[in-house]
Amino acid sequence: MRAVVLGDSLELQSERPTPTPLADEVLVRVLVAGVCETDLQLVKGYMGFRGVLGHEFVGVAESGPLAGRRVVGEINCACWRCETCKGGRPSHCPNRTVLGILNHDGAFADVIAVPQRNLHAVPDAIPTDHAVFTEPLAAAFQILEQVAIRTTDRVVVLGDGRLGNLCAQVLASVSSRVLVVGKHPEKLAMLAGLGLATAVLADVPAERWADVVVDCTGSETGLPTSLSLVRPRGTIVLKTTIAGTQTLAWAPFVIDEVTLVGSRCGPFDRALTALAAGRVDVRPLISTRYDLSSGVAALATARDKSVLKVLIDVEQS
Ligand SMILES: [Zn+2]
Ligand SMILES: [Zn+2]
Numbered sequence: 119m120r121a122v123v124l125g126d127s128l129e130l131q132s133e134r135p136t137p138t139p140l141a142d143e144v145l146v147r148v149l150v151a152g153v154c155e156t157d158l159q160l161v162k163g164y165m166g167f168r169g170v171l172g173h174e175f176v177g178v179a180e181s182g183p184l185a186g187r188r189v190v191g192e193i194n195c196a197c198w199r200c201e202t203c204k205g206g207r208p209s210h211c212p213n214r215t216v217l218g219i220l221n222h223d224g225a226f227a228d229v230i231a232v233p234q235r236n237l238h239a240v241p242d243a244i245p246t247d248h249a250v251f252t253e254p255l256a257a258a259f260q261i262l263e264q265v266a267i268r269t270t271d272r273v274v275v276l277g278d279g280r281l282g283n284l285c286a287q288v289l290a291s292v293s294s295r296v297l298v299v300g301k302h303p304e305k306l307a308m309l310a311g312l313g314l315a316t317a318v319l320a321d322v323p324a325e326r327w328a329d330v331v332v333d334c335t336g337s338e339t340g341l342p343t344s345l346s347l348v349r350p351r352g353t354i355v356l357k358t359t360i361a362g363t364q365t366l367a368w369a370p371f372v373i374d375e376v377t378l379v380g381s382r383c384g385p386f387d388r389a390l391t392a393l394a395a396g397r398v399d400v401r402p403l404i405s406t407r408y409d410l411s412s413g414v415a416a417l418a419t420a421r422d423k424s425v426l427k428v429l430i431d432v433e434q435s
Contacts, residue, residue, distance in 0.1 A: 121227035122413035146177035148432040153420040164361035172226035173218035260384025277334035278305040350374035
């Protein structure tokens, strides 16, 4: 099969063996996959991953209860036996693999092996091109699972990129005072078109007024900027993962009793419900698309700051 493989470099392999599913896994024929910031970080060395990239996908299950149906898949492959799994935190299982990120081949390929229990059927109402946003949209909904946000809370989303856009749309469903702070006029214009308030950082009052700041910058500057905007006893939600280390003056967290919440993967069911109801509009996010055979070029394009989501077409549905 074809696959975009990260080794010493990133390459398209045309004759990679089809994955051999474990006992609890089924093979999924990939229809469409999405390129995410994490993929770009992995190429830079984050997690030291080697193998087939890709963790945002829609495919058709080849076997199991969902055989023949369109499916999306949660990315954490847990052991379901350890104390963490038994305690209800399988996405943090210390024995886990993660599709396309940690010791498990991913979805930039004709076929991916996925644990059966990770699969969710895609409702017929959701086009494949929308369903491919389920995984990042679930990550946006995770914020609501972690932080109680009220209608009147002043929420700042830092970053006008792929994840910032989805987080802003999700947060706007609970707070009427969401402000997206970005750098790119055309991306901010798109968010404004969705009915969201936007600003460039230079125009945001240099005071600490936000109840909640969500860092979706994907940049080392995100956390210090968040700290400059959050009010005492406010909350910073950190979505940014970067490959390197960073230094920060941590005293303000103590002095101002700021809560820092790391936030990662989220509930697929909430994301699918929102997509089926049309409550989140992902269409403006699709910047361009490539065939899997040009998967390396797809990742290069996704690195361009003017681009939002790059889709990879694997098979016609
Ligand atoms: Zn991702
Ligand atoms: Zn476990």
